[in-house]
Amino acid sequence: MKMKLRCLVNVTGAISIAGIHWYHGTEGYVEPDCPCLAICFDNGRCQIMRHENDQNPVLINADMYVVSIQWNHTGSVLAVAGSQEANTQDKDVNVVQFYTPFGVHLGTLKVPGKQISALSWEGGGLKIALAVDSFIYFANIRPDYKFVLVLCNSIGTPLDPKYIDIVPIFCYNDQNHVIAASKEHFIPGNIVWQKAHSIGKLIRSQRSRKEGRERYIF
Structure with a gap:
């Protein structure tokens, strides 16, 4: 044939x-x-x-x-x-x-x-x-790595990791949204603020009642 x-x-x-x-x-x-x-x-x-x-x-x-x-x-x-x-x-x-x-x-x-x-x-x-x-x-030959987005607070403490299935080249975020993009695709997400319930957080700061914890919602 x-x-x-x-x-x-x-x-x-x-x-x-x-x-x-x-x-x-x-x-x-x-x-x-x-x-x-x-x-x-x-x-x-x-x-x-x-x-x-x-x-x-x-x-x-x-x-x-x-x-x-x-x-x-x-x-x-x-x-x-x-x-x-x-x-x-x-x-x-x-x-x-x-x-x-x-x-x-x-x-x-x-x-x-x-x-x-x-x-x-x-x-x-x-x-x-x-x-x-x-x-x-x-x-x-470099293997196919998994990539992760990690949202941090104002002092650089990592709060909420999120694995993504693209190679992130660009990243943008504001108070409510985060966007990661490769050359061909992008992943949008929302940032949800949650009140802190940790006693340790309340001890570390008197203002912790007013502070929140960011979390990705994809």
Whole structure:
């Protein structure tokens, strides 16, 4: 069966497959019906399919010359290794791009040397080995951290933490509202004032009856 490659629509010129990797699924999937078959060409065009007959694959344009691709051990991150033109340098720069199964770009790792040729994940997904020229480079890959918003009072005492499922880049708050935002999403919340009932608070300040405790309401 000849596979239809939607990532090559409107692409002209000589191209070749740089890498193909089908995640085995033994560690489970990040979501039901998750794309797991990754195919990438040397011109940077990639597609990630749920199965070999997927008519709606995830399409990626890595905008680089690709030499190798590989899933991590859980199929949650696809590493794409190759080189791309640098704006401030005459020579190309070796890079590794990281994507989710749904094509979301997670980050870029710049690699020294002249020509990168291969990559391989460590079994736990925390390191990656890169073949560059006649050398082997190892890089630590930061795991997916959870982020938390912590509301503090006027003296810096943390009062109410709230875990959020976005990477907060911007944050705003006034007396009644708090907003955290990433590059694509934002989470609004209300600040509810609650009267303090702690005896310790009453002892520390005669004005504690008038003071409140802030709490996030999402």
